[in-house]
Amino acid sequence: MKKPVGAVSKGLPTNPILALRANELLAKGQQLESQGKIAEAARISAELVQVAPNLAEAHQLMGSLAMRTGAADIAAMSLERALALKPRSADLHVALAQALLALKQPQRAADLLNKGRTIHPNDPGIFRELGQAQLDLGQSEAALKSFARATKLRPTDLYASHMVAALSEAGAPDRAYVAELFDSYADTFDAHLTGKLEYRVPEALTKMLADHDMTSGPTLDVGCGTGLMGAALPETFRPIDGVDIAPRMVAKAAERSIYRTLRTGDAAAVIAADPDLSGPYGLIAATDVFIYVGEITDLLAQLTERLAPRGVIAFSVETHDGDGIAIRSSGRFAHSRTYILDLAARFSLELVAEQPQPIRLEREVPIPGQLYLLQRR
Template identity: 70%
Template structure:
């Protein structure tokens, strides 16, 4: 009789009853994960590892669930055990590196990925993760090579294309990356950003505006997203006009019934060509927008030109420790304080405030940033 084959037969218990139970547990666990029942899936994963300790899929599943709960340390141990049992797996090299990056161990992640690259020289995912590790290690030239290789192997990978573009030409993202990112994110954006990532930038900007006496006027909300910033402003700051590059985000913002005009497109282009956004505005706000654009000189100038005399520009940035602009492994850009202040001076804007702010969590760690408030003379 021909021996039955299957994708998870290697490592199953020799006892047929235990082997059957392991298969049942793995199927049940994956179904629970798909249903979003992560606590139940975690319980199943622990039982599965106990029943089938030599099954790489068991440890891999435990690692996946651990990553879903933010337990990156448990995930790293689980993926390492799985990789030991299945040493040629490209997926496990990638999964382990992701857990190590979440633990802020980029050197260890790069070591794992170098081993994976030797085994799988044409795997785009390995080069994509290696680029992230190299960026976290402060090796932009090496990261550019890795992301470029990933794009060559998988041309439709928008993230790798974005990273290669931003590294090759400082501060220039890949066309279409941000729109696609936020279109895919629109349905879960509010809950994920304000919940798991602890995003509070709109509230911080609103408080800073009140502190400086701006409580009434017209507002331009650039990169408005689903309307979180507009919702944080008092009704006295209406009418509010909104622009976003993502059609699905604009559709969500429309549901709030806050905005006077809403339009999808590139903000700098719309400000230059669309009468609905001619202003002048008492306030222009860009909450977590510049971090996705990188080089903001053109948009910054357009915003300054749309302000009324005495009008204010409020925005957030992720702070870069160096000078100018830096691309992060997250795909977002950091800007230095000096870069922002130079732009303000060049556009006739006085800096009223620069307030340190935790922008969000990234890999369970706070991202340092700042909120700026500028005023036109």
């Protein structure tokens, strides 16, 4: 039913001039946010909250902007105020839960989302976020049920499908999710990863190789992405071949003109079938690849077969203190040290070096990781 002309929306000031100003500020702030002009949008949102302190959308905008700048504490306060003003909003339940998860408060997020799902039993976003909270709480079986519900409600949600696959069978990713994730990221990947997320793995691995007098190729760059690892390696490691699951990332790597051969597809399948990637290689690099693969036994077997005598596999993993492989709410896998060393022994690979290395920042917090150099005996 259409509102009668002159009707005031809930939360807007009763003064028609202030109500008009609030609507203008809200529209402008949302536009600036969509354009990525966060600082300008933040100034608008601060004025909007002053003009319309009882408008849920005003506090929601402020919370959304705070999340984009990494200020999860401010975001949570703003979104709590918004939800108090609009308690039946599914979007606000999800947004506040995201802020609570960023603050490492998964129990509060889960409690909030459980309330939200009683109001919105068919909202896929609530179940998706609930799965993340449950996984952070170590409740993998409950998380699987939540992600499965999210997938049923929204079959196009590749992240939820990926989490169902990973939780149903340890170390089994949804490859469509991984490909889409990186393809959607291709144009801004280098600047965002090396800038805001402070990604330094290629440089750290290259230094490890130099410190241990390992300087010869040819090189196979597994999960080459846009070519950051290839670009970090000195000339002595060329020629370099690369393979990646995301076509747009491979296209970006080709623009660097440093790769002899580039292939697109699942690394294990492509390497097994393509004679141009048969080696032997003096170096096989896999930066931030295994964290999207999970169970790496088959892939590591193929890579080992393609190593030259005394050839080296250099790679990074996210770490966890338990055994085997763990799936994180980020959608990435973490590998224990015992898992890596057991595989190294299985494939007659000698541990030459290892060192801790933050993989990247996530919500302004470093993600713990480990770098390894394994050499064929």
